[in-house]
C-alpha cells in the first residue's frame with residue numbers, strides 16, 4: 468500500500484495514540500499550535516478507568532458510566548468503551564506501558580467519584596498523564612512516519628467537493644501554509660480556557676470546535692461542560708488541580724470551620740458525581756466562603772501525590788494544616804464534533820478524537836478517568852478506520868506531501884474584545900449554574916461582538932491572537948445557544964430556572980449545531 472498523509476491537529480494523548488497506530492502504514496503529520504506539551508494530557512493526574520480486576524466487570528463500568536452521564540450517553544459507544552478498553556489497554560501494557568502495582572504485582576487501583584468499584588489505574592501516583600505521554604512520544608520518536616510541527620496554528624480546514632482535504636496553518640511569523648491530505652483528524656481538546664478558572668492548558672480554547680463548525684461539520688451536546696469541583700486556588704488564582712483521587716483515598720471537603728460539607732447531600736458524600744459536588748462548593752464560593760480539602764486521613768500525602776504536593780508548594784500553600792483551598796473550574800467538554808464510533812465526523816475525510824469529539828460515551832457528565840480510556844479506544848478505532856479507507860484510494864487520487872504557501876495578506880479585522888473580557892462574560896453566564904436571563908445576555912453580547920460573523924469570515928489574513936479570540940467567540944456563542952435551548956437540568960448542565968431533568972421533553976434528545984452550506988466561509 469502507498470503511504471498517504473494523515474494530518475492530525477493537536478498533540479495530546481488521542482493524537483499520539485492515533486499516530487502510533489497509523490505509523491508504519493501511513494505518513495502522519497502532527498501540527499500543534501504551541502509546543503507539543505501544551506495540552507491537557509500532560510496534566511492528567513487522575514488515571515485511566517478500566518475493569519481490569521476480577522471483582523469488577525465491563526458491565527459494572529458500563530452502568531456507572533451511564534449513571535454519571537444521566538442517561539444521555541450513547542449506549543453502544545459506552546459498551547465499546549468499557550469492553551474494548553480492557554482489551555486495548557492490556558495490549559498496551561503488554562507492549563510496555565506500565566501502571567502502579569503493589570509489591571505482589573497487583574495493580575494499585577484507585578477510586579474516584581461515582582465509580583462503584585476501585586478501577587482507576589495510575590502511573591507514578593498522580594503523574595499518569597506525564598508517564599503515558601512520555602511513553603507515547605518515545606514510541607512516536609522511533610517512527611520515521613511521524614513528523615511533529617510545533618508552533619504551527621491550524622487556522623482553517625480545507626474542503627473540496629464536499630470533503631475535507633487538509634488544513635491551512637499559520638506559523639509564528641504569520642506565514643500561511645496549506646497542507647493537503649486524504650484524512651484530517653481534529654484532536655485539539657475541549658475549551659476550558661473560555662472560563663476564568665480552569666484545569667486546562669492555556670492553549671485550550673475550542674479551536675477544533677470552531678474550525679469544524681466553519682467547515683460545515685455537525686457539533687453536538689455543547690451545553691454539557693464539566694466543572695471539576697476541586698481546582699487549587701490561592702488568592703483567586705488557579706494553581707492547578709487537586710485530583711478526585713485524593714477524595715478517593717479519604718480526603719474530605721470541609722468549610723472554614725472544618726465541618727464536612729457533603730454529609731447528608733448525597734449517599735456517596737465526597738465522591739458524589741462531579742456536578743453535584745461542584746454545585747455545593749459553588750454555593751460557598753458565592754457567599755465568599757472558602758472550602759478546603761482536608762487531607763488528614765491520607766498517610767504520606769507527599770509520596771502518594773507528588774505532583775499535587777508540588778503545585779501547592781509552588782503556589783505557596785502550606786500543607787502543615789493538612790488542608791488545600793479549592794473551588795470549581797471548567798474541566799472537560801462532553802460535547803464536541805459529532806462522530807460515529809470510528810471517529811468519523813459528518814464531513815467526509817474529517818475525523819475527531821479525544822475531547823474534541825462527541826462520541827456519546829460521556830453523556831451529560833463524564834465519569835472520572837474515562838477520558839484517557841476514550842482517547843485510547845476511539846483514537847485507535849479512528850486509525851483503524853482510516854487504514855481501511857486508505858486501501859480504497861486509487862492511484863489517480865494520490866496526493867501526498869502536497870503543500871502550498873502564500874503571503875500573509877492584510878485584511879480588515881473587526882475590533883475584538885480582550886481575552887479577559889470574553890472569559891469574564893462566559894464565566895458569569897455559562898458557569899456551574901445557568902439561567903435564561905444570564906444565557907440570553909451572553910448570547911446578545913456575543914452577537915454584538917459579531918460571533919456569528921466569525922463562522923464564515925475569511926480570517927487567513929488575521930494574526931494568530933485575533934484568530935484565537937475569534938474561535939473563542941464562536942465556540943462560546945454555539946455553547947450559549949445550546950445551553951439556552953435545553954430547558955432542563957441534566958448532569959453538568961444545571962439551570963436554576965429548570966432545576967430538574969425533563970424526561971418527556973429532553974431525555975435522549977441531542978442538540979445539533981451545524982452551519983448551513985450557503986454560509987460556509989468565503990475563500991480568497
Ligand code: SIN
Pocket residue numbers: 512513514709710711712834835836837838
Ligand atoms: C482528577 O484526577 O480528578 C481528574 C481526572 C479526570 O477528570 O478524569
